Amino acid sequence: MKQTMLLKLAPTTEQHQSLLDTMHAFNAAANYVAEIAFNEKTANKFALQKIVYGELRTTYKLAAQLAIRCISKASEVYKREKSIQPHFKPEGAITYDERVMSFKGLNAVSLLTLSGRVLVAFRVRGYQEARMDRIKGQADLLYRKGTWYLAVTLEVPTPTPNTPTDTLGVDLGIINLATSSDGETFSGEQVEKTRKRYHALRQRLQKRGTKSAKRHLKKLSGKEARFKRDTNHVISKRLVSKAKADGQALALEDLRHIRKRCTVRRSQRSKHSSWAFAQLRSFLSYKAALAGVLLYAVDPAYTSRTCSICGHCEKANRKSQSDFKCVNCGYEALADFNAAVNISRAEPVMRPIAAGRA
Numbered sequence: 001m002k003q004t005m006l007l008k009l010a011p012t013t014e015q016h017q018s019l020l021d022t023m024h025a026f027n028a029a030a031n032y033v034a035e036i037a038f039n040e041k042t043a044n045k046f047a048l049q050k051i052v053y054g055e056l057r058t059t060y061k062l063a064a065q066l067a068i069r070c071i072s073k074a075s076e077v078y079k080r081e082k083s084i085q086p087h088f089k090p091e092g093a094i095t096y097d098e099r100v101m102s103f104k105g106l107n108a109v110s111l112l113t114l115s116g117r118v119l120v121a122f123r124v125r126g127y128q129e130a131r132m133d134r135i136k137g138q139a140d141l142l143y144r145k146g147t148w149y150l151a152v153t154l155e156v157p158t159p160t161p162n163t164p165t166d167t168l169g170v171d172l173g174i175i176n177l178a179t180s181s182d183g184e185t186f187s188g189e190q191v192e193k194t195r196k197r198y199h200a201l202r203q204r205l206q207k208r209g210t211k212s213a214k215r216h217l218k219k220l221s222g223k224e225a226r227f228k229r230d231t232n233h234v235i236s237k238r239l240v241s242k243a244k245a246d247g248q249a250l251a252l253e254d255l256r257h258i259r260k261r262c263t264v265r266r267s268q269r270s271k272h273s274s275w276a277f278a279q280l281r282s283f284l285s286y287k288a289a290l291a292g293v294l295l296y297a298v299d300p301a302y303t304s305r306t307c308s309i310c311g312h313c314e315k316a317n318r319k320s321q322s323d324f325k326c327v328n329c330g331y332e333a334l335a336d337f338n339a340a341v342n343i344s345r346a347e348p349v350m351r352p353i354a355a356g357r358a
Contacts, residue, residue, distance in 0.1 A: 001158045001289055005131060007109075007122045009148035015118045016148070020091075022113040023143060026070055027088040029060040033074035038085035043075045061114050065099045093140040093151075101139060106132055109150060111141065122150065131156075159292035164249035167296075169344025170239060170284075171303070171336045172253060172277055175322055178235050179336035180242070181344040186235045198224050228276050236283035244291045250284065251343050253300035298346040307331055308341040 011019060033052050037043060040051070048071050056067040073095060077086040100112035106129060110117050124132070131154055140151040169181035178186040202220060205213040243250045288295040304324075306313040312328035319325050324335040 001156050001286065003154045003156050003286065004151050005128060005135075005154055006142075007124065007128060007150040007152060009109075009150060010121045010123060011118070011148055015120055018113045018115050018118055019111070019120075019141070019148060020143070021115075022066075023092075023094055023141070024090045025060050025062065025114060026066060026094050027090050027092045029056050029062055029067070029070045030074045030088045030092070031086075032056075032060070033071055034078055034086040034088070037075055037078045038082075041082070043079035043082070045071055045075050048075055063100070063112055063114075065097070066094075066112060069095050069097065069100070091143045093142050095138055095140055096150075097138045103132070103135070120148075156290065158289050161294045162244070162247060162292050164247060164294055166246070166248045167251050167344045168239070168243045168246070168248040169298075169340040169342070169346075170250060170252040171340040171343055172280070173336050176336050177231070178239065178280070179334070179340045180239060181337070181340040182242075183337060184238075184242075185334075185336065186238075191231060194224075194227060229279065232276060232280040232283050236280060236287050239284065240287040240291050240293055243288070243293045249294040249296060250288055251296045251298050251346060252281065252284065253303065253343060254297035298343050300343075303342040303346070304335060304339045306338075306342050308333070308338050308345075 032055065033048060036052055037048055040047075042048065049068070052071065053067055056062045056070060057064070060067075060070075062070060073088075074086060077088075096111060102110045104110055104119060106124060108119050108121050110119050134154040134156060135152045136155045137153050139153065142149040142151055167181075171179045173179065173188070175188055176185045177188045177191060198220060202217065205217050205220070239250065242248075285295055302313050305315055305317050307317060307324075307326035307329060309331040310326060310329040312326055314327055316327050317324055318335060320335075322335055323332070324338040325332045
C-alpha cells in the first residue's frame with residue numbers, strides 16, 4: 001500500500017532562494033505547456049515535448065529532467081478537464097523523481113535546482129526515521145507558509161486481511177459523527193460547538209475586512225482543518241482497533257456523492273456540508289488495511305428506516321432525527337444505533353474499499 005509522509009526541510013537562506021526560484025520557473029513553464037496543450041488540443045506528452053522542450057530549456061532554464069516533469073504535470077492536469085486551460089500558482093508543487101533527487105543518509109536530500117544540486121537538511125523524528133527505508137519513487141516539493149516540505153511516497157507492507165467472525169457496522173451522522181453496532185457513539189456535540197465558534201469568528205473577520213483580519217482568517221482555516229483531521233484520526237483509530245481486537249470486519253455506508261443525493265433543512269446545511277466524512281472514510285480505509293481488517297461499503301438505502309428487530313421498513317419509524325420507534329413491533333432505540341445494526345447485517349455488501357493514502 002502507498003502512503004505519503006511529510007519531511008520538513010531546513011534549507012539555508014541561499015538554498016531557500018534557489019528552491020523558490022526553481023519553483024517559480026517550474027510553474028511558469030507549466031503554464032506555458034498548458035497553454036500549448038490547450039491550443040493544440042493534445043495531452044500527449046511526447047507530442048508536447050517536441051513542441052515545448054527547447055523553450056523550457058532555454059527560456060525557463062529548466063534542467064532536462066525537470067523539463068520532462070513539467071510537461072507531465074501540465075499534460076496530466078489538462079487531460080482531466082480538456083474544456084479549460086489549466087493554470088498553476090507560482091508556488092505549486094514540483095514533482096521530483098530519483099533522477100533529480102537523492103537521499104544522503106537520514107538527514108539530508110539532494111535536489112536539483114536552476115543553480116545546480118543543493119544538499120538540503122531535513123528534520124526527522126522517530127516515526128519518520130523508522131520509515132525512511134520504505135521511500136520509493138517520486139516526491140513532491142511543497143512550500144507552505146514559508147516552510148519547505150518534501151512529500152515522499154512510502155511502500156508499506158499490508159498484512160493478509162483477517163477472516164472475520166462478525167461485522168461491526170458504522171453509521172455516520174450529524175448529531176453523532178459515528179455510531180457502531182455495539183452501541184459506542186462518537187458525539188458531534190463538541191464538534192458542533194467548535195464549528196459554531198469558528199463560523200461566528202469567521203463572519204466577524206470577513207465583515208471587518210482589514211489586512212489583519214484576513215491574516216487571522218488564514219490561520220483560522222488551518223486550525224479548523226487540523227481540528228477536523230485530529231477528530232477523524234481518533235474516531236477511525238478507535239473503530240479499527242475495536243474491530244481488530246474482536247476479529248470483526250468493518251462495514252459503513254457508501255456515502256459518495258451524499259450531498260448531491262440528500263437534502264436537509266436550511267438550518268442544518270452548514271452542519272451537513274462542514275464535516276469531512278470523505279476524510280474519515282479515507283482514514284478508516286488505510287488504517288483498516290494496515291491492521292488487516294476487512295472494510296466494506298454498504299448501500300445506505302433504508303438503513304435508517306428499517307427496524308433491526310423485525311425488519312419492518314417505513315418512513316414513520318423515524319420519530320425524529322435522533323429517535324427510532326418501529327410502528328410494527330414497537331422497538332425503540334437511538335436512530336443511529338438502529339442504522340448501525342442494519343449496516344452490520346447488510347447483504348450483500350459491496351466490494352472491499354481500496355486503501356487510500358495516509
